[in-house]
Amino acid sequence: xxxxxxELLITPAFGPISGAACxxxxxxxxxxxxxxxxxxxxxxxxxxxxIHQALHAEDTEWMVAALRQLGIPISAAWEAGRLIVPAVPRxxxxxxxxxxCGNSGTxxxxxxxxxxxxxxxxxxxxxxxxxxxxxxxLLDALRQLGVQADSEAGTxxxxxxxxxxxxxxxxxxxxxxRSSQFLSALLMAAPLADTAEVVLEVTPPLxxxxxxxxxxxxxxxxxxxVHEERPPGPEGGRWRVPGRQxxxxxxxxxxxxxxxxxxxxxxxxxxGGRVTIPGLNQHSWQGxxxxxxxxxxxxxxxxxxxxAVTGRTLTGIEVDMNAISDTVMTLAVVALxxxxxxxxxxxxxxxxxxxxxxxxxxxELRKTGAAVHEWPDGLEIHPxxxxxxxxxxxxxxxxxxxxxxxxxxxxxxxxVDPGCVAKxxxxxxxxxxxxxxxxxx
Numbered sequence: 001x002x003x004x005x006x007e008l009l010i011t012p013a014f015g016p017i018s019g020a021a022c023x024x025x026x027x028x029x030x031x032x033x034x035x036x037x038x039x040x041x042x043x044x045x046x047x048x049x050x051i052h053q054a055l056h057a058e059d060t061e062w063m064v065a066a067l068r069q070l071g072i073p074i075s076a077a078w079e080a081g082r083l084i085v086p087a088v089p090r091x092x093x094x095x096x097x098x099x100x101c102g103n104s105g106t107x108x109x110x111x112x113x114x115x116x117x118x119x120x121x122x123x124x125x126x127x128x129x130x131x132x133x134x135x136x137x138l139l140d141a142l143r144q145l146g147v148q149a150d151s152e153a154g155t156x157x158x159x160x161x162x163x164x165x166x167x168x169x170x171x172x173x174x175x176x177x178r179s180s181q182f183l184s185a186l187l188m189a190a191p192l193a194d195t196a197e198v199v200l201e202v203t204p205p206l207x208x209x210x211x212x213x214x215x216x217x218x219x220x221x222x223x224x225x226v227h228e229e230r231p232p233g234p235e236g237g238r239w240r241v242p243g244r245q246x247x248x249x250x251x252x253x254x255x256x257x258x259x260x261x262x263x264x265x266x267x268x269x270x271x272g273g274r275v276t277i278p279g280l281n282q283h284s285w286q287g288x289x290x291x292x293x294x295x296x297x298x299x300x301x302x303x304x305x306x307x308a309v310t311g312r313t314l315t316g317i318e319v320d321m322n323a324i325s326d327t328v329m330t331l332a333v334v335a336l337x338x339x340x341x342x343x344x345x346x347x348x349x350x351x352x353x354x355x356x357x358x359x360x361x362x363x364e365l366r367k368t369g370a371a372v373h374e375w376p377d378g379l380e381i382h383p384x385x386x387x388x389x390x391x392x393x394x395x396x397x398x399x400x401x402x403x404x405x406x407x408x409x410x411x412x413x414x415x416v417d418p419g420c421v422a423k424x425x426x427x428x429x430x431x432x433x434x435x436x437x438x439x440x441x
Contacts (some may be wrong), residue, residue, distance in 0.1 A: 002426050004019070007390070008418040010407025013436045016273030016311065017408065021264035022431055023277065025055040025081060025254035026286055027424045031063050031106040032215060033116055033252045035188050037085035038072050038224040046249040051083040053254040058423045059104040066099045066111055070118075087249045095120030101158075103127040103354060103395070103423065105181055108158060109138055110315040113185035116164050117192050122178045123152070125159040132157055132351055137174045138182040145169035145198065165211065167193035167243075176206030176232070178349050182387050184215040191224040191245035198241045207231040210287020210323050217285050219252015223248040255279060258286035260425050262330040265292055265309040267435065269300050270337045270409055275435070288423045291327040294319055298338060316340035321347050328379075329402035332361050336370050337382040337409060345378040354423070355394035364391045364399070368406060368413070397423040404432060 016309055030051065037049035048398045054060065064074050071093045075084040101108040101124060108124050125131075136156030138353070142149035146168035152159040167189065176183055183202055190198040206212070219226055225244055226358040230238040241277070261277045268275035282289050282304050292309055296302045297317050301310040316338040321328050325347045335342035350357040362374040367389035371382035388411055393400040397420050407413030421428045 002430060004419040004429065006417065008411045008415045008429065010404050010415060011335040011433070012231070012411050013271050013335050013408045015271070016269045017267045017435050018273040018275065019435050020276045020278050021261065021435060023256040023260050024057065024425055024427070025053040026257040027055050027057060027059050028106065028211060028214060028286065029218070029254045030055040030060050031110060032184070032188065032218045033254065034060070034067060034083065034085065035110050036218055036247055037090070037249070037252070038067050039114065039188070039192060040087045040222065040247040040249045042087040042089070043249060047087050048294060049085045049087070049249045049252065051085065051252045051254060051410070053081045054083045055254065055257065055424070056081070057426055058102060059107060062104040062107045063111070066101065066107060069097055069099060070094055090118055093118045095240055096122070098123045098125070101126045101130065103130045105130070105133060105179070108160070109135060109179075109181045110185045110188065112138060112149070112160055112162065113142065113189040115162055116142050116145065116149070116167050119165055122162040123159055123184050124162070125235050129354060130158055134178050135160060136155055137178065138185060141172040141174040141182065141186060144172040145193070167198065168195060169314070170195045170197060171199045171201070173201045173203065176202040176204070178207070178352055180206060180208040180211045183212055186408065187212070187215050187226060187239065187241070188219060190241040191219065191226070191243065191247070193241070193243040195243045197243050200239045200241065202232065202233065202237045204234060204236045204315045206237060207322055208287075208325055210290070213287065215286045222250065255284055255286060258284055258288035259326045260428070261307065262288060262291045262327040263428070263432070264435065265295060265333050266330045267408060267432070268309045268335055269311040269314060270405060271293050273313040274308060276306050278306050280307045281305040282307060288327055291330065292327060294327070294331060295334070298334065314338035316342040318343040318345070320345055321378070325350050326398060327359060329361060329398045330405070332365060332379060332381055333402045333405045336365065336368070336383055336406065338383055341380055341382045343378065343380045345375070348377040353396070355396040355399065357396065357399065360387070360396065360399055361395050364403065367391060368410065373375050386410045388414070390414040392415060393417050393420055395420050397421045397425065401425065401428050404429065408436065
C-alpha cells in the first residue's frame with residue numbers, strides 16, 4: 001500500500017483536468033465474487049474460480065484473509081489483479097473461528113450469511129467503528145432461518161456470535177431501511193440452503209437497490225436461480241429462492257469501480273475538463289454509474305462507452321440520492337461550484353456508514369466557507385466564496401477522496417489522514433495528481 005503523510009496539502013489545478021482515469025476494480029464486485037467463488041462446488045472440469053482485475057485494498061484483503069481462515073486457500077497475485085479461489089466443499093470448512101473484519105461492512109455482513117451455511121461456532125468482529133455499525137436486521141433474519149445469531153454486546157452491532165448447522169428455515173422477513181447489504185448477503189447464501197426453498201421478504205423502504213441488482217446479477221452468473229416475486233415498492237419486495245443449489249467455478253472479470261469513478265468525473269465537472277473511464281459504461285452492473293446523469297442534470301455533457309464527462313457551467317439541483325448514496329460526498333463537493341443551491345435528500349442511511357457522513361460533510365464543508373444546512377435525510381448546500389481549510393476525514397475513505405477535489409479549485413485545502421483511502425483505493429491521490437499534472441501542463 002502507498003505510504004501517505006498524516007496530512008496532505010492538495011495542489012490546485014491550473015486548467016481543466018482532462019484524460020483517462022486509471023481505476024482499480026470494483027470493491028463491491030470483488031467481495032461479492034469472492035463469496036460466490038468460495039461457495040462454488042468443485043466440478044469434473046473445474047475445481048477453482050479465477051477473479052481478474054480484482055481490487056487490492058483493505059476491504060478485499062479482509063475478505064481474502066477471512067476466507068483463508070475458513071479453510072479456502074486463496075492464491076492472490078495482487079499486483080496482477082488476479083485471485084484464484086479453490087472450490088472447497090463446506091464439510092472441510094473449520095468448525096470454529098474468530099474472524100476480524102476491520103471496518104469492512106461487506107466482509108462482515110456477507111461472511112455472516114455465508115458462515116450460516118456451515119457447521120460450527122463462529123465469532124465476527126471489527127474495528128471500533130464497525131462495532132457501531134448496525135447488523136441487527138441480518139441477525140434477526142438468520143435466526144428466522146434456523147441459525148443462532150446474536151450481537152455479543154446486545155447492541156445490534158458486532159461482535160457477532162453464530163452457532164449453525166446450516167440454513168434450515170424457509171422464510172425470513174427483514175427491513176431494508178438501513179442497508180441493502182443484509183439482503184445481498186442472504187441472496188448469496190439462500191441458494192445453498194438445506195431447505196427446498198427460502199422466501200426472503202423485505203419491508204420498505206429498501207435503500208441502495210442497485211447494489212441488490214448487482215448481487216442478483218452475480219448470483220445468476222454463478223449459476224444460481226432467484227425468482228423475484230414482487231419487486232421492491234410500497235409493499236416491500238419478495239424473492240423466492242430454490243434451495244440445495246450449486247454455484248459453478250468460473251472465470252470472472254471485475255469492472256472498474258464506479259464509485260471511485262465519480263471523483264474523477266467530478267474533477268472534470270468542476271474544472272471544465274473532460275475525463276473518460278475506460279472499461280465502464282452506463283450498462284454496468286454497478287448502479288453508481290448513474291452519478292454521470294446527476295452531473296448531466298447540473299449541466300455537464302455525458303458520453304457513453306466508455307463513460308465520459310465534460311464539465312460545463314454547473315447549476316444546483318434537487319436530487320434523491322438513495323440509489324447511489326456512495327456518491328453523496330462527491331455531489332456535495334460539486335455543489336460548492338454550482339450556481340444556486342443543491343438539495344440532496346433521502347439518504348438518512350449514510351449516517352450508519354464508515355462515519356455519519358451527513359454530519360461530517362456539513363461540519364467540514366462549512367470550514368471552507370460554504371453554507372450547509374443539515375437535514376435528517378440529507379443536505380442543502382449553498383455556494384459561497386471558498387477558502388482553504390484543514391478538513392477532517394473521520395477515517396472515512398469517501399470523505400477523503402471527495403474533499404481532495406475541493407483543493408483542485410481552492411488553494412490551501414489540507415486533507416487529514418489521507419491514508420484512509422487504502423480501504424478501497426490506495427492509489428487515489430497518485431492518480432488524482434497524475435491527471436492534475438497532465439491537465440496543468
